Amino acid sequence: MSESRKLETIPVETRILSENDRLAEENRAWFNRQGIFVVNLISSPGSGKTSLLVETLKALKGKLSCAVIEGDQQTDLDARRIAETGCPVRQVNTGQACHLDASLIKRAVNELAVSGLDVLFIENVGNLICPAEFDLGEHAKVVLMSVAEGEEKPLKYPLIFHLSSAVVLTKIDLLPHLRVDLQQAERNIHKVNPKAVILRTSTYTGEGLQDWLDWLSTQKSQLPL
């Protein structure tokens, strides 16, 4: 990295992150007052965040009042998939930006204008790096990792695995067709985050989805809302 870049960006990034943290705390205080449990879903592109969300929303229908904020650089493809479940959804296109931030969430929540919410899911931009640094005011970060991505992602992108309350392993139906050592993947997760809850799931077979719903329910019940 060039010297000029170091000199210029570090103070600016520090200011941005500190301003973001302040807004994130405002968001969290507001979510707490409203009794809304907020989950920030983060993963590589194509790990299956939207598919997990669609199945989750179908399962929670009539039980909990949910809404979704969809973050993508471009398109409203994911928001359309969510809308088909009947769940209120707001698409946020970040353009060149590689992550959502607390101010984008504040605006999207205002625009959603849904009252009586129980759970707000935020689907972040598909990226294991930049979203890790930006607190949105959520109660829990959840990182998804498709088993087709291999065993080493937790070691290569440790921050997001370190910060996440749960790691959802997706597409486990593919395991018989992959040269992937699932136990090694799980050991790698626990190396960077010994407390992480690991959930093995497949939206294709439905395996593990009940465990994921139970985890959500327990997390929500433990909040000081």
Place this chain on the structure above:
Amino acid sequence: MSESRKLETIPVETRILSENDRLAEENRAWFNRQGIFVVNLISSPGSGKTSLLVETLKALKGKLSCAVIEGDQQTDLDARRIAETGCPVRQVNTGQACHLDASLIKRAVNELAVSGLDVLFIENVGNLICPAEFDLGEHAKVVLMSVAEGEEKPLKYPLIFHLSSAVVLTKIDLLPHLRVDLQQAERNIHKVNPKAVILRTSTYTGEGLQDWLDWLSTQKSQLPL
């Protein structure tokens, strides 16, 4: 995005990108003088960049003199896999940064200190967003997309697909086990980049690897070196 962020970051980013572009042109001029063909490989985490590289280096052994620069936030796992092929490799850990830049490449090339190179492969940090904006001085960007990632990535992350000379579809051996429409994926690629060469590959079965090697060879031969 907050107003304060807009005001602060845009001029800084413009300066960084313009300084990066200047260094990238210096790199490219140097690569041209040395007769080195340089490929910048970009994809989501876990799409199979290192696996493709390992198979490529094995196939080119004794035919072309190759070297690799490995970009990762953390770990030297990929560099160790490359080193096992006998190919010179330099690991660059970017720490918090989500992409390589031209100055990191300049330094890594100096440290590699390999003479008589034919091809330099740069494996960028696993990220479809940030690496797209940083010219490294390469002759061709190649984006990899695992078919397990679904059809929509080119529409959601259009910049990198727009800028790439070739799109390597990886893990096509998984197709029978996926609900993925490959033709739709390819239509989406051509929507954002009508000229993109699309290569279907599997390092597991070896399918398509010869097409990829042929593409590399043609590209190298067409350069004004």
